[in-house]
Amino acid sequence: MKITETLKTLAFIATLVTSGVASATTTDWGTVAPGTTLTKTLSVPQLGSFADYYNVALLTSGSAALKRSITITLDEDANKLSGFTGLAYGLYSSLTNSLIPSTYDALSKTYSYDALSAGAYFLKISGIGYADPGVEAPKYNALVSITAAVPEPESYTMLLAGLGLMGVVVRRRSQSS
Numbered sequence: 813m814k815i816t817e818t819l820k821t822l823a824f825i826a827t828l829v830t831s832g833v834a835s836a837t838t839t840d841w842g843t844v845a846p847g848t849t850l851t852k853t854l855s856v857p858q859l860g861s862f863a864d865y866y867n868v869a870l871l872t873s874g875s876a877a878l879k880r881s882i883t884i885t886l887d888e889d890a891n892k893l894s895g896f897t898g899l900a901y902g903l904y905s906s907l908t909n910s911l912i913p914s915t916y917d918a919l920s921k922t923y924s925y926d927a928l929s930a931g932a933y934f935l936k937i938s939g940i941g942y943a944d945p946g947v948e949a950p951k952y953n954a955l956v957s958i959t960a961a962v963p964e965p966e967s968y969t970m971l972l973a974g975l976g977l978m979g980v981v982v983r984r985r986s987q988s989s
Contacts, residue, residue, distance in 0.1 A: 835862045841958075843869040844880075850958040858896075858941035859949040866935040867906070868958055870928060880928040884935070885921060885955040895950025899939035906932035 870880045903912045914923045941950045
């Protein structure tokens with residue numbers, strides 16, 4: 813009986829010692845061009861304190877008014893997240909290192925970051941993963957979808973209307989000379 817209690821105590825101490833080890837990984841997802849979507853599925857095991865960074869750049873396509881968006885859908889299955897303390901997701905601007913505000917849909921467990929400007933961003937996922945000795949490290953799971961916008965139909969309408977007006981002006985000038 814005493815041996816079992818001693819082994820449990822040693823296992824607990826070993827978990828505390830190893831959980832103090834911090835890990836950080838950085839992954840570059842590259843650049844997302846206008847009109848394209850980048851989708852990444854994350855399923856990353858973590859044990860101890862960690863902070864994972866995922867870098868992405870959104871290109872401009874000539875109009876600052878174009879919408880670019882990032883959505884993060886979490887797999888919050890209780891069995892998968894039970895081995896974490898303080899699990900946090902956040903999107904940051906690489907230029908200012910500031911957190912980008914999001915909207916959260918509790919039904920779909922989705923964070924949405926809309927109307928982003930062109931530029932560099934990073935997704936930070938951090939927390940502390942723990943597991944009993946001999947048990948697989950817990951995994952965080954997320955589906956990340958990054959969309960760089962294409963022009964809205966109204967933009968094409970304005971372009972065609974402008975070209976039409978230019979055609980009228982050129983025609984009138986050529987008729988009057």
